[in-house]
Amino acid sequence: MSDIFEEVDESLRQDRIESLWKRYRPFVYVGAALLIGLVAANEFALKPYIHKIKTERALALETAETQLKDGDYADAEAGFRALADGKSELAPLAANFLAQTLYEGNGDAAGAEKALQAVGNPTGTPFERLALLKAAYAKADTASLADLETMLTGVKDDSSAIGSLARELIAAKAYAEGDIARARKDFNRLKFDADAPEGVTRRAEIALAAIPVPPEETGAADGAPSPDGTNETTEETGQ
Known part of the structure; x- marks a missing residue:
């Protein structure tokens, strides 16, 4: 008897499933079609479109760069500006070239x-x-040393080449403002900065040779401690 009831229940379940399937089948098909359509659109339409856009932008950048090299500043500016004003990954690079074009051309x-x-x-x-x-x-x-340090916050402490160049600029500005001790200190650190490019360390050596030692540091050079308890020899040799 129980088998009969089970068969009836199973039959009712199948009828209910079939009824639900008939009712919602169009929506299932639509959903599947949308899913397949989205995948297809991404694979066969969006991806090629994105690739095409990237290729076109890269070509536009290359064209503008050639125009810059040839001295065609007006066309180069137009090309770089169009790319720099966009939101693509090439925008920062284009902006660097745009600045060069504006400065060199005009x-x-x-x-x-x-x-x-x-x-x-x-x-x-x-x-x-x-x-x-x-x-x-x-x-x-035109900017002060403090202004430059504020502007370069987040860059000047980098261990990258860009960070080294930022520290070099700050050292040069310190010298320009007459802060000889600060300039020598910063150039001395650059001279022995293992992460600094060779050009930066070489210019630091030249700067240290050219910048006179302040009178207050003369005693430190002879072995007497400087006001902060250190001297260039200590920092250079680490002894």
């Missing part, structure tokens, strides 16, 4: 600085951090 230092600051980011990509460093170089003559 002597437009203000425009170059504006283009660099628009994409400069201390925590961004290398090209975004490089743009920030270049903007700091553009402002170096």
Whole structure:
């Protein structure tokens, strides 16, 4: 008897499933079609489109770079500006080239600085951090040492080449403002910075040879302690 009831229950379940299937089958088909359509669109439409856009932008960048090398500044500026104003991954690189074009072609230092600051980011990509460093170089003559240090916060402490260049700029600005002790201290650290590019360490050596030792450091050079308890020899040799 129990087998009969089980067969009846099973039959009812099957009827119910069939009824539900007939009712919702169109929606299931639509959902499956949408899913397949989205996958197909991504695979056969979106991906090729994105690749096409990237290829077109890369070609546009290459064209503008060639125009810059050839001295065709007007067309180069238009090409770089169109890319720099976009949201693509090439925008920071294009902005660096745009700044170069504005400065070389028209002597437009203000425009170059504006283009660099628009994409400069201390925590961004290398090209975004490089743009920030270049903007700091553009402002170096008019900005104070404190302004440059604030502007380069997040970059000047990097162990990268960009960080070394930022510290070199700050050391040079310290010297320009007459802070000889600060300049020698910063250049001395760059001289022995293992992460600094060879060019930076070489320029640091030249700067140290050219910048006179302040009178207060003369005693330190003879072995007497400097006011902060250190001297350049100690820092250089680590002894």
